[in-house]
Amino acid sequence: MRLRRAADAACFMKKDKLQAVEETASNTTAPMIQVEHLVKRYGATYALSDISFEIGAGEIVGLLGPNGAGKSTTMNILTGYLSATEGNASVGGVSILDDPMNAKRLIGYLPEQPPVYPDMTVDEYLSFVYDLKHCTLPREEHLNEIRDVVKLQEVRRRLIRNLSKGYRQRVGIAQALIGDPKVIIFDEPTVGLDPKQILEVRNLIRSLGGKHTVILSTHILAEVQAVCERIVVINHGKIIANERTDELARVIEENAHYVYAICGPQREVLNGLRSVKGVLYCEVRTEREGEAYTYLVETAAGVEPRRAIFRLCAERGWAIVGAAATGGDLESVFIKLVDRANTTESKGARGRKEARK
Amino acid sequence: MIAIYKREMTSYFTTPIGYVFVAIFLAISGALFAATTLFEMTNETGQYFSYMLFMYVLLVPLLTMKSFSEERKTRTEQLLLTAPVSLVGMVMAKFLAAMTLFVGCQGLGALALFILGRYSAVKVGVVLASVLGLLLVGMAFITVGLFVSALTENQLAAAVGTVGILLAFLLISFVNQYINVYWIRFVLNCLSMWSRFQNFLQGTLDLAAIFYYLSVAAVFLFLTVRIYDKRRYN
Numbered sequence: 104m105r106l107r108r109a110a111d112a113a114c115f116m117k118k119d120k121l122q123a124v125e126e127t128a129s130n131t132t133a134p135m136i137q138v139e140h141l142v143k144r145y146g147a148t149y150a151l152s153d154i155s156f157e158i159g160a161g162e163i164v165g166l167l168g169p170n171g172a173g174k175s176t177t178m179n180i181l182t183g184y185l186s187a188t189e190g191n192a193s194v195g196g197v198s199i200l201d202d203p204m205n206a207k208r209l210i211g212y213l214p215e216q217p218p219v220y221p222d223m224t225v226d227e228y229l230s231f232v233y234d235l236k237h238c239t240l241p242r243e244e245h246l247n248e249i250r251d252v253v254k255l256q257e258v259r260r261r262l263i264r265n266l267s268k269g270y271r272q273r274v275g276i277a278q279a280l281i282g283d284p285k286v287i288i289f290d291e292p293t294v295g296l297d298p299k300q301i302l303e304v305r306n307l308i309r310s311l312g313g314k315h316t317v318i319l320s321t322h323i324l325a326e327v328q329a330v331c332e333r334i335v336v337i338n339h340g341k342i343i344a345n346e347r348t349d350e351l352a353r354v355i356e357e358n359a360h361y362v363y364a365i366c367g368p369q370r371e372v373l374n375g376l377r378s379v380k381g382v383l384y385c386e387v388r389t390e391r392e393g394e395a396y397t398y399l400v401e402t403a404a405g406v407e408p409r410r411a412i413f414r415l416c417a418e419r420g421w422a423i424v425g426a427a428a429t430g431g432d433l434e435s436v437f438i439k440l441v442d443r444a445n446t447t448e449s450k451g452a453r454g455r456k457e458a459r460k
Numbered sequence: 461m462i463a464i465y466k467r468e469m470t471s472y473f474t475t476p477i478g479y480v481f482v483a484i485f486l487a488i489s490g491a492l493f494a495a496t497t498l499f500e501m502t503n504e505t506g507q508y509f510s511y512m513l514f515m516y517v518l519l520v521p522l523l524t525m526k527s528f529s530e531e532r533k534t535r536t537e538q539l540l541l542t543a544p545v546s547l548v549g550m551v552m553a554k555f556l557a558a559m560t561l562f563v564g565c566q567g568l569g570a571l572a573l574f575i576l577g578r579y580s581a582v583k584v585g586v587v588l589a590s591v592l593g594l595l596l597v598g599m600a601f602i603t604v605g606l607f608v609s610a611l612t613e614n615q616l617a618a619a620v621g622t623v624g625i626l627l628a629f630l631l632i633s634f635v636n637q638y639i640n641v642y643w644i645r646f647v648l649n650c651l652s653m654w655s656r657f658q659n660f661l662q663g664t665l666d667l668a669a670i671f672y673y674l675s676v677a678a679v680f681l682f683l684t685v686r687i688y689d690k691r692r693y694n
Contacts, residue, residue, distance in 0.1 A: 145694065182542040188691040207544045218539035220467070223476045233462030278539065290480045 125343050133196050135160040135286060135316040136181065141190035142179065143176050143340075150176045151340040153190070158333075160285075161301040162403040163312040165327030165348075166320040167437070168337035174320040175215055177337070182212040194286050208236075211284035215291050217275025221264035223341070225255055225274055229262060238282040245281070252407055253277045253307065271298045276304070287311060290320045293326060305330050310453070336440055351436055359402050361409065364425030365416060373398065375415050381406035395424045461549035464540065468527075468557030482565055483521045488515050489569035503580040505573070510592040512569075513657060515632065516601050518592075521622040523562060524605025525615045527554045528684075532613040541692075546686045551606070555681060558602045566595060586663035593660025596673035597653055601616045601626055603680035610687045629653045 118299045134157035144149040151173045158164050166174045181183040181192050182202040192199050199206040220228060229246050236244070251257050253273045258266060263274060272295065279287055289308065293301045308330050311317050321327060327334050327348065334351055336344040344351060365372050369387060376385045376398055386400040391397065409426070416423050469505050489512060497507055498508040531537040540550055560640030570591055609618040633654040639645050649655060653676075656669040 184538055184541050184692070188693075204544050204546065210542065212538070212542045214535060214538040214542075216535045216538075218534070218536040220471070221534070222535055223467075224470060227470070230461055231467050232539070232543075234541070235464070235545065237544060386503075419517060 117391065118436075121245065132455050134158055134192055136163070136192075136318070138177070138181070138192045139190055141177070141180060141192060142172075142188045143180065143185065144188040150338050151187075151354075154337070154340070154342055154378075155190075156335050156342060156416055158316055158318065158347055160316055162291045162336060163308065163317040163331050165331035166335050166337060167319075167322065167324070167327050169322055169441070173340040173378075174322075174337055175180045175290055176340075177214070178318065178320060179214075181221050182288060182326065182364050183307075184212075184214075185327060200268045208282075209285045213275045213279040213287075213288045213289045213292060215294075216279070217271050217272055222262065225259045225266075227279060228274060232281050236282045239251045240283065245283075249277050252280065253377045254303070267429060269297060272296060272304070274424055276307070286314070286316045286318070289317070291321055292372035293321070295321070329457060336437065338441050340442055341444065343440050348424060349372050359404060359406070360429045361400045361402075362398060362425070362427045362429055363398045363412065363423060364392045364422050365423050366393075366395040367416075367419065367421035369396050371419070371422060372396065375419065375421075376400055379408050379411045379415060381408045381411070392424055395422070398407045461517060461545060461553045464553035465557050468554055469560065472557070472618040473562055477522065477526065478561065481519065481561065482568075484522070485519055485565040486568060488519070489510075489565075492571075493572045497576055503576055503582045504592060505576070505582070505587055509661055510657075512594060513597055513654075514630065515624055516598055519625045520562075520598065520601040520626065521619040522604050523558050524609050526609065527558065527606050528610040529613050529615050529618045530558055533615075534554060541542070547688050551681055551684050551688070555603065555606060557670060558606065559570055559599060562598050562602060565594065566591070566598065583663060586661070588664055589660045589663045592665070593657050593665065593669075596660075596670060597657055600653065600676040601681075603677040603684070604629075607680045607684045607687070610684045642644045 127428060135156040138156050139228055141151050141154040142149065143202065154173070154177060166177065168174050176185065180187050181194065181199060194206045195288060197206040197208045197209065220231075226246075229249070230242070233242060233246060233444055248257060253276050255270070255273055255277055258270055263271060266274070276289070276292065279289070285453065292308065293304050296304060305326065306319060308319060312332070319327070320328065333347050334344065363376075373385060373387060376382060379400075380402055381402045383403060384399075386399050388397040388399055400408065400412070400414050413423065414426065468659075472481075490516070492511045493508050497503060497505060530536070530626040531540065572589055572668065573582070573591075576586075605618075607623040608625065609615075612618050612621070628649070630653055631646045633652040636645050636648050636652070639648070653673075656666065656672055659666040659669055
């Protein structure tokens with residue numbers, strides 16, 4: 104996003120304080136967001152147990168996990184809405200627990216449910232948030248720019264009550280952008296949107312990177328894959344992976360799977376595929392594409408069978424009408440990560456029990 | 461804080477609640493005034509002010525029931541609590557907004573007293589003291605209402621709870637005479653909002669009572685802040 108005056112324009116009330124904050128924030132060696140050994144306990148249940156991660160300035164990071172994993176809790180602590188039982192979290196070098204007022208000035212937050220007042224018009228609401236955040240950017244220009252960016256111009260005089268879910272979500276996003284904060288936190292920003300809106304929101308978030316540090320939580324894998332540079336995977340209040348998006352799949356050693364649609368006599372094709380070097384397993388799947396049968400081919404990790412399969416089919420005159428690699432996608436990686444974490448956990452528990460004996 | 465105050469004020473009048481409050485307040489005030497003074501051919505205002513005080517038990521919850529509970533229900537409190545605004549600022553903004561509307565209504569209602577003054581020699585001191593007393597009690601009531609509203613996300617529960625607590629504060633005086641244990645009677649009497657109000661009706665500016673009402677207000681505002689503070693830890 105091109106919020107031009109951005110970083111150098113003062114958006115806060117007290118200039119001296121602001122400068123101090125900005126200086127720490129622009130210190131490139133320090134990470135923009137630092138979470139250290141964060142624990143959040145509700146009675147006996149741990150919503151978060153010992154979470155630590157760092158996010159550099161300008162990064163777009165996805166917080167990924169199943170429902171109830173602790174994503175929202177982490178975000179709520181980072182924004183100062185909740186307090187932590189133990190540990191520390193700082194934004195731009197300012198601790199959110201010790202100096203919440205100054206830390207909050209650096210953050211724009213879109214909670215899971217957009218915090219909009221149904222009895223206000225879009226313009227009234229944005230103006231209210233502008234005042235609430237003590238923003239000092241030129242009011243009309245700044246709000247206009249934001250309305251442009253999130254495409255709210257045509258509904259600006261309508262009551263939020265009468266807006267659709269998609270528009271309300273956009274108002275929520277607009278609200279988070281007011282004051283041009285250094286850190287923007289989105290909790291499940293695309294929930295309840297239609298496919299076109301989802302794409303728009305993703306593009307918007309991607310465009311925020313570089314200038315803003317963005318954290319985004321989701322349980323949709325395609326989303327992080329499309330938008331984020333790095334993924335932090337949380338399950339049961341623990342971090343089970345913290346990797347660059349493109350490396351996450353490689354983290355887990357696994358057999359590769361391919362799905363082929365090939366026209367030809369089923370049994371011969373199957374036998375042919377099984378004879379290809381490196382293929383561990385092959386089966387016919389139930390889907391058919393016209394006269395083509397679909398085959399699932401499994402190979403060991405690191406083996407490349409596709410060229411050999413192509414040559415085989417070319418020799419025999421079978422047409423390959425479809426081919427896709429599966430298994431390397433985040434869906435399965437994620438399930439594996441969660442499983443792996445669960446098994447190590449239960450192994451650990453067993454180990455401790457045995458040790459006690 | 462100013463932003464929240466402004467939003468609260470507009471919200472009173474973009475939702476029906478502000479109009480309903482003003483209308484009911486003025487209707488009740490007017491009717492009571494007419495019934496207790498004009499129709500009785502008297503310029504004694506004591507009865508009017510006493511009745512008004514009891515009406516506050518029903519009126520104040522209208523004003524305060526949605527202050528915090530609504531924000532909690534619609535999750536808009538997340539916006540307020542993650543904005544660079546202190547908890548004290550947030551609570552004070554809501555308190556001042558409710559006070560503004562309340563004092564405004566009280567002011568409009570008090571216009572009726574000029575009618576009385578036009579046709580008879582009212583004791584100005586007594587009337588002024590009574591109005592001041594009403595304002596102080598109303599302020600204390602509003603803080604109780606805000607406190608209860610912060611406890612729940614259900615507006616109805618907030619309203620009913622407020623009515624209950626306010627009634628208790630007033631009825632202590634009437635129940636008190638049936639209690640034979642001296643120290644219980646003494647303690648309850650200390651808490652009574654009603655008995656302290658009587659001094660104002662006589663035209664006395666009772667400093668202890670003024671201090672008492674201000675303290676009640678301060679305590680409940682403090683408790684409201686504490687509720688929000690505590691919720692962050694749970």
